[in-house]
Amino acid sequence: MAARDRRKSAESKKKEVEEVIDQENEEPTIQWALQTLEQISLLRELTVDEVQLKFEDVLQFKNQQTCLKEAALLDYFVSGFWWAKEMNFSSEQTSFVMALLQSSIDNISEKQMSFVDNFTEFGKTLIDLRKTPSADGNPPLFDVEQAKSITNYFTSSLFQHYRMYEFLFSQSRDKKLLGMERHIEVIDAAKLFAPLEEGMPVDVFQHYLAPAQPESPEEQAAKERRGEEEEKEEVGGTDERSEGEGERGDTLEEEEEEEEEKYSVEEVREVLREMTKEMMGNLQAEFTEKLRIQEESYTARIERLKSVSSN
Structure with a gap:
């Protein structure tokens, strides 16, 4: 009896160890934590604009109209979901794609993971998914062609623009735009000529079209002095000119009358x-x-x- 009990105890322990090993080897399929399979199934029936409105609530984006980061992430997730829908993926497959999008972008924003490390982790996730079939004998979640399509999509949408996403999460762009000051020197338009009309000579432009330049205080003072001197000269010669002008005026009137008569x-x-x-x-x-x-x-x-x- 004692030997039989020991044998049963050994067999039960062996089964427990095998179950633990199987649980460790069998990694569960990752799913998107923000939406259940039922919710994803309902999203698949909506239009792209309606999906975008739903994702704004799911991702809790309130400033996507003015915030560059929220706008880029909203486009990132909506585009990924719509691509999975056009590929005719099931709700479970779509949830896996969305979870893969989430983990890849989190590796950039939270872990500051490099391009090589992030791409390696992405490839490892796909390989582990197809390494062994599930415990109940069902085929892997994605076939070879679907896995290739997922790789191509992530390459063109995320990894091809990796530096842009790194910049998006590493630079506080909004603060710079709101707090940046610039001092720009502007040329005084009064000191410069307006642009010449096509085909117009410079001398004609300066004589007829160029705006008058403001005079400096020195020039104004010199002009006033010249005006005073001219007035003095005119006053001194007024008496001399008045007599001569009177005689010339009489002579001109007589000549005009003679010409009219001729x-x-x-x-x-x-x-x-x-x-x-x-x-x-x-x-x-x-x-x-x-x-x-x-x-x-x-x-x-x-x-x-x-x-x-x-x-």
Whole structure:
């Protein structure tokens, strides 16, 4: 009896050890902790805009419209979920993909894991998933082609832009944008000329269009002194000029009266008629010459075309 009891005890201990070993070797399939399989199944029935609204609540994003980090992460998870839906993955497969997205991004944000280490852990997770079938004899969660598709998607969406995600979690961009100050020196437009119009000479621009430059105090004082000197000179010579100007004024009035008496209205009309006739004659001759030159040019072209066509 004692030997039989010892044998039973040894067999029971052996079974317990085997169960512990099996439990250690069999790693459970990782699933997304933020959503159950039933919730993921309901999400698969929604549109992409509705999925985005749901994910804003699930991920507790409140500032995705203004915060670059929240906007990038929201796009990261929504794109991954929608890709899994288009691949016709089941709810369990979709949950695994979302959990893999979560763990990969957490390795960057929380563990500051390098690209090589993160990619190695990602590959190890997929390999362990397909290493052995489940205990109940069901096939692995993903076949070879599906595993390749997952690898390609993660490569193009996450690992190809790894430095961008590292920068996203390592730089406090929002604080810099809100607290940054810049002092920029601006050129005084009054001291410079406006840009020249196309084809306009510089002297014409400066004479007619250039804005007047403000005068310095020294220039204003010099201008006032010159004005005072000119006024003194004018006052001194006013008396001398007044007599001469009076005599010249009388002489000019007499000459104007004589000229008015010399020419009648008919004579002025005759002069204008002759000038008009002469101008029209010159224009007619010039116009006739231009027509002749143009006619000769067209005739020469027609002759060349005829010679080419005959050859």
